[in-house]
Amino acid sequence: MTSGNLSATDQHTLSDLLEKVKNQTDLFLGYPVAKDFDYQELTDFLKYPMNNLGDPFVTSTYGVGSRELEKEVVAFFANLFRAPEDNWWGYVTNGGSEGNLYGLYLARELHPKGMVYYSEATHYSVQKNLHLLNMSNIVIRTQENGEIDYDDLEYTIRMNRHMPVIIMANIGTTMTEARDDVAKIKAILKKLAIQHYYIHADAALSGTYSALIEPRPAFDFEDGADSIAISGHKFFGSPMPCGVVIAKKSNRDRIARSVAYIGSVDTTITGSRNGHSPLFLWHTIKRLGIAGLKARALHSLETAAYAELKLKEMGIAAWRNTNAITVNFPAPSVAICKKWQLAAENGHSHIICMPNVNQTHIDLFIADLKAEMVLQH
Ligand SMILES: *Cc1c(COP(=O)(O)O)cnc(C)c1O
Numbered sequence: 001m002t003s004g005n006l007s008a009t010d011q012h013t014l015s016d017l018l019e020k021v022k023n024q025t026d027l028f029l030g031y032p033v034a035k036d037f038d039y040q041e042l043t044d045f046l047k048y049p050m051n052n053l054g055d056p057f058v059t060s061t062y063g064v065g066s067r068e069l070e071k072e073v074v075a076f077f078a079n080l081f082r083a084p085e086d087n088w089w090g091y092v093t094n095g096g097s098e099g100n101l102y103g104l105y106l107a108r109e110l111h112p113k114g115m116v117y118y119s120e121a122t123h124y125s126v127q128k129n130l131h132l133l134n135m136s137n138i139v140i141r142t143q144e145n146g147e148i149d150y151d152d153l154e155y156t157i158r159m160n161r162h163m164p165v166i167i168m169a170n171i172g173t174t175m176t177e178a179r180d181d182v183a184k185i186k187a188i189l190k191k192l193a194i195q196h197y198y199i200h201a202d203a204a205l206s207g208t209y210s211a212l213i214e215p216r217p218a219f220d221f222e223d224g225a226d227s228i229a230i231s232g233h234k235f236f237g238s239p240m241p242c243g244v245v246i247a248k249k250s251n252r253d254r255i256a257r258s259v260a261y262i263g264s265v266d267t268t269i270t271g272s273r274n275g276h277s278p279l280f281l282w283h284t285i286k287r288l289g290i291a292g293l294k295a296r297a298l299h300s301l302e303t304a305a306y307a308e309l310k311l312k313e314m315g316i317a318a319w320r321n322t323n324a325i326t327v328n329f330p331a332p333s334v335a336i337c338k339k340w341q342l343a344a345e346n347g348h349s350h351i352i353c354m355p356n357v358n359q360t361h362i363d364l365f366i367a368d369l370k371a372e373m374v375l376q377h
Helices: 008-026 040-047 067-080 096-110 124-133 150-159 182-191 249-253 277-313 334-340 359-376
Strands: 089-093 115-119 136-140 165-170 197-202 227-231 243-247 326-330 348-352
Touching: 040 277, 067 089, 067 243, 067 277, 089 096, 089 277, 096 124, 096 165, 096 197, 096 227, 096 243, 096 249, 115 150, 136 150, 150 182, 165 182, 182 197, 243 249, 277 326, 277 359, 334 359
Parallel strands: 115 136, 115 165, 165 197, 197 227
Antiparallel strands: 089 243, 227 243, 326 348
């Protein structure tokens, strides 16, 4: 039964909010979310209570969902990340943070006495996850560019070599989009003759396109990762936060527990799961394919190169990590940060050239910086 309509005031509240959201979306260079999506074809699904309760690969008695498409999305990423052919599994999460929590959870179940190592530049949510899971952990120094300091990592593991090693590698750090090299990390573990270890890759930001560029950064299953998490609302773009986690099926099997009530297996973090978000990811995969996604990545890299050049031409000390779409520079004024929604940390800031950003946006941003410079002189 439905009844009642919104009052005129409430309708106003909604249209005001819509207007505000539209405007705030226009000028937006500071956070890594793509906005160039059109999911009109999927709007009818909003009429239904889609819920992918339980494990995507085990049917549930709850039938209103998108499991079949979710499985295709998971298969796509398992293949993209070169997961072992007969030993992969995964699900569509609520975002990168949940995927990271999941990776750490699997690692803890495999190595309850393990020590977690992660760099200073790691996303803020990881510390909270470690706290939730009550896992021992050590922070490793970063190099100037935001990449983990391999010497400090080696030294620290050596000091604790009696403990299993759990690595949280960053594939695109939040501030500078630095990538930790999973092959180098594996070489350190080999050198120290560490027998029990687990490597999780936090590829929330740049996982998807890292698999599509040359030279391919060392971050996936073939390079040594045991699980990988990405965010779906970042490079792909989606109206609501979502993500994907890919893990080895043999590891997932260790935590699986059958639950009669849902008629499925409880292998995911949450019970009810968003049944709409797999549709958005699936839609993008089908619409763009590998070629389209690659073109999208190259466009972002070109825009970033353009932004770096334009900033340098103004005498601003801008820089980028190799094959990164994040351009770093000293934090501009508070007014500019606010207008363009730029994050600033310790005097450093950045713009992130997501696929929807083009040279026109960069030119407008540069014009704002120039106008401010003129005022200051
Ligand atoms: C965005 C991000 C996260 C968190 O992902 P959410 O999708 O926001 O939960 C974790 N790590 C890195 C490096 C990120 O960029």
